[in-house]
Amino acid sequence: MVTIYSLCGKDGIHYSPHVWKVIMALHHKQLNFKIIPVDFSTIREIENGAFKSVPVLRDGDRVLGDSFEICEYLETAYPDAPSLFDGEGSRRMARFLESYCLTQLHPPLAVIAVMNMHNIMHESDQAYFRAKREERFGMSIEAMAEGAPEQRKILRERLAPLRAILNDHPWIYGDTPLLPDYVAFSALQWCWVVGVRDVLEEGDSVRAWFARCQDLFEGAARNPAPH
Template sequence: MRTLYSLCGKAGESYSPHVWKVIMALHHKQLDFAIEPVDFSTIKGIEGGAFNSVPVLRDGDRVLGDSFDICEYLEEAYPDAPRLFEGDGGRRMARFFETYCLTMLHPPLSVIVAMDMYNVMSESDQAYFRAKREERFGVSLETLAERGDSEREVLTERLVPLRKTLEDQPWICGDKPLFPDYIVFGTLQWCWVVGARDLLDKDDPVQRWFSRCQDLFGAAARDGLAA
């Protein structure tokens, strides 16, 4: 059984966008795994203290961090399982979507869901998260949350390329989901899990695509669970 270390909330929900990329990739590759929940204070104890962030995957004797590196490993280690990439071009496309999410979607979402994230965390994680976020933004979490409406407008604009793409095809890569879908899905699933479930109109092509992603491997993703 593979072990995937994940930040989890009080109810056991996985809320890291990067962990969700790996969760979806493992399901796609039809590989069994178990979630090992951690919080901010215990990340440094994962696998003997070799990692500072999640996800971390143990697969037999192999232990890897970084979501993209993990998924590249899964593709190479399990070549007979369904493919995550379609050749080198697919890998490069995935890198583009990784950059798109990190630079265009994560910044507004980090503001929009700041209080939602705080509310699902354990008490010890709340103290850590508040200190780090307030240091980063220079305001209280409560003040940061007041910027949410303006950041929603930014998000809407930054989703336009994705929205236009999904008007004409069911998945980012065409007629079937591949790793670029899971990269973007992880970003929006992070928000869904912590309670921000009204970011998109129900008729938005991105929302319809997101719902299809949630239904790919069973309904557990709708509750923020891995299995």
């Protein structure tokens, strides 16, 4: 049984986009897995303190800590299960999208989701989260949140390249979902699981694709609190 460690809030909500990437990959590979919840105070205790962030995956003796490396590992370790890739091009696309999400989508998403993230965290994590964000952005998280309407607009503009593909195709790279889909999906899933569910407008092909991703694996991603 594969085990992953995941940042978890109240009501068992798993809210790390990088963990969601791995959850989708594990479903795609048809693997049984167990999710071990951690919070900011216990993240350093994972696997004897070898990691500073989640996800962390343990599979027998193997312990890995980067979401993309984890997906590559799953692909190699379980070659008979459905493939997450379709050739080298899909790897490049997934890698491009990972950086695209991190550098172009996460900044607006971090503002859009800030209050909801705070509110779903355990109380012990809220003070840490608040201090870290307020240090990074130089303002209270309440002041950050006032920028959310503007950041929603920016987010929708930054989704244009995805939209250009999804206007013509049901999935980003192939005829069926592959890792490029899960990478991009997980960024938006982050907002969704903490309760911000109206960032994509009706009629947007990105919204329809997001719903298709949530329908996969018997609607696994419609549960913000898998265990």
